[in-house]
Structure formats: structure tokens, C-alpha cells
Amino acid sequence: MSKILFKKQLSNDVYMMRLHAPLIAEERAAGQFIILQINEDYGERIPLTIADADTKEGSITIIFQVVGKTTLQLSEKNVGDEIPALVGPLGKPTHIENFGTVVCVGGGIGVAPLHPIAQALKKAGNHVITIIGARNKELIILEEEMKAIADEFILCTDDGSYGRKGLVTEPLKEICERSPKPNMVIAIGPPIMMKFCSLTTKPYEVFTQVSLNTIMVDGTGMCGGCRVNVGNEVKFVCVDGPEFDGHKVDFDNMMSRLNSYKELEREAHSCFLEQEIKNKEALQ
Amino acid sequence: MSHITPEQLSEEAKKLIVDYLSKIDELKTKDRMKIPAQEMPAQDPEVRSHNLDEVALGYTIEQARIEAMRCLQCVKKNCVEDCPVKIDIPRFIDHIAHGDMDNAAGVIKEASLLPAICGRVCPQETQCQSNCTVGKALKDVDKSVAIGRLERFVADWERATGKISIPEIKPATGKKVAVVGSGPAGLVVAADCRREGHHVTIFEAFHKLGGVLRYGIPEFRLPNDIIDKEIEVLKAMGVEFQTNFVVGRTRKLTDLMDKDGYNAVFVGTGAGLPMFMGIEGENLVGVFAANEYLTRANLMRAFEKDKADTPIYPSKKVAVLGGGNVAMDSARMAKRLGAEKVYVVYRRTEVEMPARKEEVAHAKEEGIEFLFLQNAKRVIGNEKGRVKELECVRYELGEPDSSGRRRPVLIPNSEFILDVDTVIVAIGNGSNPLISQTTPQLNVNKWGNILVDETQKTSVDRIFAGGDIVLGAATVILAMGEGRRAAASINKMLADDIEKEKIKAN
Numbered sequence: 001m002s003k004i005l006f007k008k009q010l011s012n013d014v015y016m017m018r019l020h021a022p023l024i025a026e027e028r029a030a031g032q033f034i035i036l037q038i039n040e041d042y043g044e045r046i047p048l049t050i051a052d053a054d055t056k057e058g059s060i061t062i063i064f065q066v067v068g069k070t071t072l073q074l075s076e077k078n079v080g081d082e083i084p085a086l087v088g089p090l091g092k093p094t095h096i097e098n099f100g101t102v103v104c105v106g107g108g109i110g111v112a113p114l115h116p117i118a119q120a121l122k123k124a125g126n127h128v129i130t131i132i133g134a135r136n137k138e139l140i141i142l143e144e145e146m147k148a149i150a151d152e153f154i155l156c157t158d159d160g161s162y163g164r165k166g167l168v169t170e171p172l173k174e175i176c177e178r179s180p181k182p183n184m185v186i187a188i189g190p191p192i193m194m195k196f197c198s199l200t201t202k203p204y205e206v207f208t209q210v211s212l213n214t215i216m217v218d219g220t221g222m223c224g225g226c227r228v229n230v231g232n233e234v235k236f237v238c239v240d241g242p243e244f245d246g247h248k249v250d251f252d253n254m255m256s257r258l259n260s261y262k263e264l265e266r267e268a269h270s271c272f273l274e275q276e277i278k279n280k281e282a283l284q
Numbered sequence: 285m286s287h288i289t290p291e292q293l294s295e296e297a298k299k300l301i302v303d304y305l306s307k308i309d310e311l312k313t314k315d316r317m318k319i320p321a322q323e324m325p326a327q328d329p330e331v332r333s334h335n336l337d338e339v340a341l342g343y344t345i346e347q348a349r350i351e352a353m354r355c356l357q358c359v360k361k362n363c364v365e366d367c368p369v370k371i372d373i374p375r376f377i378d379h380i381a382h383g384d385m386d387n388a389a390g391v392i393k394e395a396s397l398l399p400a401i402c403g404r405v406c407p408q409e410t411q412c413q414s415n416c417t418v419g420k421a422l423k424d425v426d427k428s429v430a431i432g433r434l435e436r437f438v439a440d441w442e443r444a445t446g447k448i449s450i451p452e453i454k455p456a457t458g459k460k461v462a463v464v465g466s467g468p469a470g471l472v473v474a475a476d477c478r479r480e481g482h483h484v485t486i487f488e489a490f491h492k493l494g495g496v497l498r499y500g501i502p503e504f505r506l507p508n509d510i511i512d513k514e515i516e517v518l519k520a521m522g523v524e525f526q527t528n529f530v531v532g533r534t535r536k537l538t539d540l541m542d543k544d545g546y547n548a549v550f551v552g553t554g555a556g557l558p559m560f561m562g563i564e565g566e567n568l569v570g571v572f573a574a575n576e577y578l579t580r581a582n583l584m585r586a587f588e589k590d591k592a593d594t595p596i597y598p599s600k601k602v603a604v605l606g607g608g609n610v611a612m613d614s615a616r617m618a619k620r621l622g623a624e625k626v627y628v629v630y631r632r633t634e635v636e637m638p639a640r641k642e643e644v645a646h647a648k649e650e651g652i653e654f655l656f657l658q659n660a661k662r663v664i665g666n667e668k669g670r671v672k673e674l675e676c677v678r679y680e681l682g683e684p685d686s687s688g689r690r691r692p693v694l695i696p697n698s699e700f701i702l703d704v705d706t707v708i709v710a711i712g713n714g715s716n717p718l719i720s721q722t723t724p725q726l727n728v729n730k731w732g733n734i735l736v737d738e739t740q741k742t743s744v745d746r747i748f749a750g751g752d753i754v755l756g757a758a759t760v761i762l763a764m765g766e767g768r769r770a771a772a773s774i775n776k777m778l779a780d781d782i783e784k785e786k787i788k789a790n
Contacts, residue, residue: 043594044584087489087534090530090533218499218579221557222554222716223558224558224560227560253567253669
């Protein structure tokens with residue numbers, strides 16, 4: 001059981017919540033995630049990155065986008081409500097040291113997990129260049145927070161409604177062409193964005209770390225559902241990751257695996273929405 | 285094979301028993317050998333392959349008493365020798381024959397805490413029933429006294445009559461024991477340590493208790509009610525449970541002692557990481573580890589499609605790779621989830637299959653097709669990255685090797701295509717790296733299994749381990765045996781501590 005202490009809508013379908021979880025708050029480090037369930041009997045276990053933690057309050061912050069039934073139900077919860085099952089922190093923490101110049105690239109909701117990593121990198125003495133991007137202005141999150149820790153800050157939107165018009169890969173390429181080139185890139189966002197960030201940096205041989213969010217059931221290495229091809233090896237995102245060398249990840253396979261249940265989920269989601277609408281109509 | 289209904293079996297037994305009861309104490313070996321072995325009543329295969337209800341229904345009281353009378357009450361008890369927890373088998377069986385179920389239950393409970401579970405899932409034909417004198421005399425291990433079914437009968441009778449007793453708990457010692465994992469090993473440790481008066485907390489990573497009993501073994505073999513009942517007993521004994529708690533991550537193993545004041549820790553985290561074949565196409569959509577497939581169906585309730593949020597892959601034609609119980613469970617679950625064709629692909633022959641015989645027989649009755657001396661070579665996908673076919677190869681039995689076993693030898697150019705949309709890999713598990721990753725001082729072998737001494741003690745002071753994390757993938761009963769031994773060591777260590785504290789205080 002974990003109580004919701006705070007809730008804020010960040011954009012159209014993106015929410016931030018602080019959850020009471022003192023043990024997780026104490027143990028967690030940048031890069032780790034939790035798994036939660038809205039219902040212990042029939043609910044789904046969904047992995048979400050820990051965006052922040054407050055050990056004094058004994059809380060962790062999650063930021064999530066409504067993409068299916070569980071995230072929709074979660075978004076309908078309010079301060080004071082309980083999340084019946086919350087487990088973590090899972091995954092290996094990000095390795096933090098002073099690498100020199102690090103480019104942190106965040107796409108859409110990916111800015112949420114990127115924030116604590118960028119923060120830790122800054123604290124470790126790195127020169128942090130931040131690029132955040134989204135489809136449009138409405139979908140940009142954590143702009144002020146990212147700006148506050150960045151030595152250089154670039155914002156892009158696909159439609160040009162805010163900041164620079166274009167994809168995050170464009171400024172990323174320009175930075176890779178600088179002399180000296182950056183020491184490292186961390187890219188977190190939709191799989192397609194991480195794939196193209198990795199392709200962008202590859203010719204410049206800049207190490208690029210990506211954080212993968214695959215399908216998971218247990219999150220402790222038991223089910224193998226989260227497996228990805230990394231180089232010639234099969235890795236489990238939950239215990240070997242979630243961070244991997246983007247130049248080695250087989251993104252195409254990962255994306256097709258992410259779509260394993262797409263049709264079923266779409267069906268479930270629309271059934272659920274129809275039911276919700278009916279329920280609401282019945283109330284009126 | 286035609287299905288004999290439970291009613292037929294029951295009627296038959298009711299007729300037979302009258303005669304035997306009249307001369308129960310005069311039965312000679314010769315007479316006992318003539319008593320017909322009792323079939324296990326089971327749900328009709330046609331019906332059961334569409335539901336999750338238990339397949340084996342359990343003996344009636346008449347059947348149990350008749351089967352019990354088949355026991356010769358040998359002086360040299362081979363069956364006890366071959367039981368991992370040394371239940372006094374002839375003694376409990378004699379009580380059943382005489383209709384004294386209370387005492388039968390008492391005898392079993394002296395050695396085993398979870399008979400309702402063991403009676404269902406133990407591989408009896410390779411343990412207690414393997415050297416049964418009756419089976420040997422009749423030259424057929426299937427004709428051995430059905431010890432497992434009798435054990436189950438007693439446990440079910442105890443449950444049905446509400447006679448499950450809560451074991452006595454000694455006065456509180458003030459010592460705390462942490463048990464990591466609520467599977468069979470952990471449950472036994474918790475019970476045994478709690479009885480000594482120690483405070484016991486079980487930490488479970490999942491949101492539900494029971495470990496592999498819950499997420500792995502399907503309800504058609506081990507209903508959740510049975511697990512719930514055992515856990516209720518532990519709760520009534522005062523054992524505490526913490527679900528959604530991953531030791532190693534939510535709390536470091538050693539922090540349980542250093543920060544939370546536990547005096548001993550038992551690690552029973554189970555097998556973990558599923559193994560894959562290492563063949564081409566294994567990451568295609570539609571290839572699953574049996575662990576994932578079964579966890580979705582069992583723990584996450586995906587079988588109840590209209591209620592569960594967790595989806596399960598819609599399969600029409602399924603190939604299951606492997607020959608153990610997990611392979612049988614996966615194949616039979618796939619059938620129940622609506623697959624039209626289910627194959628079990630196994631490299632050796634039926635004789636070498638590690639699965640329980642009863643499960644193999646049940647699987648066959650349910651229409652699972654077995655492809656022996658065949659193996660998967662490559663998974664072939666369609667343009668969407670989904671499984672389209674499985675390429676297999678054939679084997680033949682070669683010359684006997686030094687152990688006398690004929691090894692399978694690959695037949696060159698024997699490749700053929702199996703038309704499937706789903707592949708379930710059930711070839712075993714590696715060890716879970718979580719605890720060892722986060723507890724570097726804990727010694728493990730090259731496979732990642734925790735190393736223990738004969739008292740189940742690990743390389744770290746006050747930390748004990750048992751079950752699959754030590755043994756690699758084994759059985760429920762072996763895990764319980766290890767749990768029992770670990771609990772005895774923990775109890776002894778804590779008793780010594782208390783003794784030392786007393787001396788110091790004086």
C-alpha cells in the first residue's frame with residue numbers, strides 16, 4: 001500500500017505523482033524504476049521510472065503518460081488514494097562519474113527519467129548539455145528543472161510550436177561535430193528516438209547510453225519478457241539494465257516486441273473506455 | 285484410452301471394500317497383492333482442457349482405504365528411505381486402512397508440513413514409489429502403492445473436516461528471523477522457526493504469496509485454495525508477511541540484520557532467470573519463457589480474459605520445448621487458453637522425460653502431441669517479426685554410452701518445418717542474480733547458485749539458503765527438505781545465542 005501524497009497534471013496526458021514509499025526513497029538511485037499495480041487481483045504490473053525521491057518525506061516521484069488502461073486508472077486516482085502494490089527500486093542504478101562533457105537527450109516523457117540522471121551527472125562535475133524535445137509545446141515537461149541543471153540547454157519541437165523546430169537528433173549531430181566531441185551521450189525517450197540518437201552518434205564514436213522500457217511482468221529477472229538483443233547477447237532489461245550501449249541495442253527487434261500485445265491492449269483499452277463512458281452516462 | 289468417470293470408480297470401490305473390511309486384519313501378502321490398484325478419479329479430458337479446475341479429483345474414502353490395504357507393511361521400508369523428508373509411510377497408510385485419518389495426518393505432519401501440496405506435486409514414481417515392494421513384485425512401478433495419492437487424501441480430508449491444527453508456539457524468544465521468498469523452502473523455514481518462538485517475517489517480491497506454487501504451478505494441478513490455506517496457518521501462527529518487497533533492492537540482504545535487527549536470514553529466492561536455447565529467432569514476438577507464459581496465466585490471472593488486465597498471447601499452434609513438469613504445465617495451459625494444436629518437442633524419448641508420469645499421461649489425454657527425438661533449430665518469423673514457423677531436426681538413439689544410456693544423435697539433413705505461431709521455452713532456469721549482485725560477499729558457484737555447507741549456512745555469518753537458489757531447478761519437496769534443515773540450523777544458532785546471553789547476564 002502506498003498513499004498518493006501529491007498529484008499534478010503536467011500536460012494533456014502526462015501526470016506527476018508523489019507516492020509514500022520510504023524504503024524505496026531511501027534505497028533508490030538515478031536510473032532505477034518501480035513496478036506498480038492498481039489492483040492486486042486482476043491488475044497489470046507496469047514499470048515506471050523513479051523521477052525523484054525525498055527521503056525526509058519518505059516519498060518517490062513518478063511521472064507517467066496515459067497510454068493504456070492502467071495508466072488511465074492511475075491518472076484518475078487522487079491525493080489520499082492508495083496504490084495497492086508498489087515494488088522497487090528495480091534495475092541497476094546509472095553509473096555516475098565525471099566523464100567530462102555529457103549530452104543528455106530527452107524525448108517526450110523520457111525527460112522524466114533523464115532528470116535525476118542529469119542532476120547526478122551535474123553534481124559529479126560534468127559539463128551537462130541538455131536537449132529536450134517533444135512533438136509540440138504542450139508535450140514539453142520539466143523544462144525549468146532541466147534548464148536549472150544544464151550548462152547548455154536546447155529545446156526542440158517537431159512542429160516548431162516552441163523552441164527550435166526539428167528533431168533532437170539535429171542539435172545532437174551538431175554537438176558531436178564540435179571539437180572536442182562530447183565524452184558521452186545519454187538518450188532517453190521513445191524507442192524510435194533512442195534508435196535515431198544512437199545512429200546519429202555512431203559515426204562520431206561517442207558512447208551513447210539508452211534506457212529501455214520494455215514489457216515486464218516481475219521485474220526481477222524471472223520472466224524473461226523484457227529480453228533484448230545487445231550486441232550478440234540476450235540481456236534482461238530488469239536485471240542487466242535498464243541502461244545499455246545504444247550502439248549495440250537491436251531497436252527494431254525491441255520495438256516489435258513492445259508491440260506484442262498492441263492489438264489486445266487496444267481492444268482492452270477501448271472496451272474499458274466504452275464502459276467508463278457508459279458508467280458516466282448512467283450517473284448523469 | 286476411455287475415461288472412467290469418478291462415479292464409476294467410486295461405485296466399484298464401494299462394492300469391493302465390503303469384502304476387504306471384514307478381513308482387514310487377516311489379509312496375507314498374497315491377498316494384498318491381488319487388491320486392484322485404485323485409479324485416480326479425474327475430470328473428463330474433453331471438459332478439463334477448457335477449464336482451470338483441478339484435473340485429479342482425489343480418492344474417495346473407500347478408494348483410499350482399499351489402496352491403503354495394498355501396502356504390505358514391509359519391515360525394511362524402501363519407501364521411507366526414498367522420501368526426501370522421511371515420512372513414516374507404512375504407518376500413516378496403516379491408519380488409513382483402518383479408517384483412522386486423524387492419526388494418519390498426525391504421522392505425516394511429524395515429517396512434512398505441506399502434505400496437500402506434496403501429495404499433488406511430488407514426483408513419487410522416482411521417490412517413495414520407485415522401490416515399493418508391491419510395484420517391484422508386479423514388475424511395474426505404476427502398480428506401486430499410490431503413496432502420493434494417499435498423502436493427498438489425508439491432507440484433503442483434514443482440510444475438508446476443518447481439522448487443520450495450528451501448531452503450538454513456544455514462548456517468545458525476542459529473536460527475529462527474516463525469510464526471503466515465500467515459496468516452499470521459505471514457508472517451511474518460517475513454520476519451523478516460528479514454532480521455536482522466534483519472530484518471523486517472510487519477504488516476497490510479488491504481490492501474492494507462495495512463490496513457484498502460485499506463479500508457476502497451474503491451478504489445474506495445485507489449486508490456489510490449497511496454498512492459501514497453508515499460508516493462513518502460518519498467519520495464525522503469527523508469521524508476518526511483507527509482499528512487494530525485493531530483498532537486494534528494497535533492502536540489502538545484510539541491512540536486514542544491520543539496520544532492521546534480524547538475527548538470522550534465510551534466502552529461498554528460487555530459480556529465477558529462464559534459460560533459452562540460444563537459437564536463431566528466439567527473440568521474435570511469440571517466443572516466451574515458460575516462466576513468463578505461466579506467470580501471466582497463473583499469477584496475473586490472464587486465463588480469466590474478461591477480468592485480467594494482463595494480456596496473454598493469442599495462440600493457435602504452440603510448440604513447447606522441453607520435457608519437464610514446466611513443459612507439461614505450459615503445454616496444458618496453452619491448450620486451456622484456446623490453442624488448437626500443442627506440441628511438446630523433446631530431444632530424447634519418453635523414458636528420459638523428467639516430468640511426473642501422471643502429468644504426461646494427463647497431457648496426452650488432453651490431446652497434447654509429443655514429438656520425441658526432435659529438437660528446435662531455428663524460429664522463423666514473418667515480416668512483422670512474429671513467429672511463423674519452427675524449424676526442427678530429428679535425432680535417433682545411438683550406441684549406449686558408458687552409463688548404458690543411449691544418447692540421442694542428430695540425423696543429418698533431417699530438418700523439417702513445424703507450423704506454429706507460438707514457441708514456449710521450458711528448458712530450465714539459471715539462478716536469479718539479484719541477491720548475489722547486491723551481496724558480493726555471498727559465495728556462489730559458476731552458475732550463480734548460492735554455496736552452502738551441510739547445515740545450509742552460506743559464506744556470510746547468520747545467512748542461510750536453500751531450495752532452487754542452492755540446488756538449481758529441483759522439486760518442491762527437495763526445497764522443503766532444505767528449508768527444514770536450514771530452520772534446524774537457525775534454531776540451534778539462536779538457542780546458542782540465547783544461552784550465551786544468559787551466561788553473560790549472570
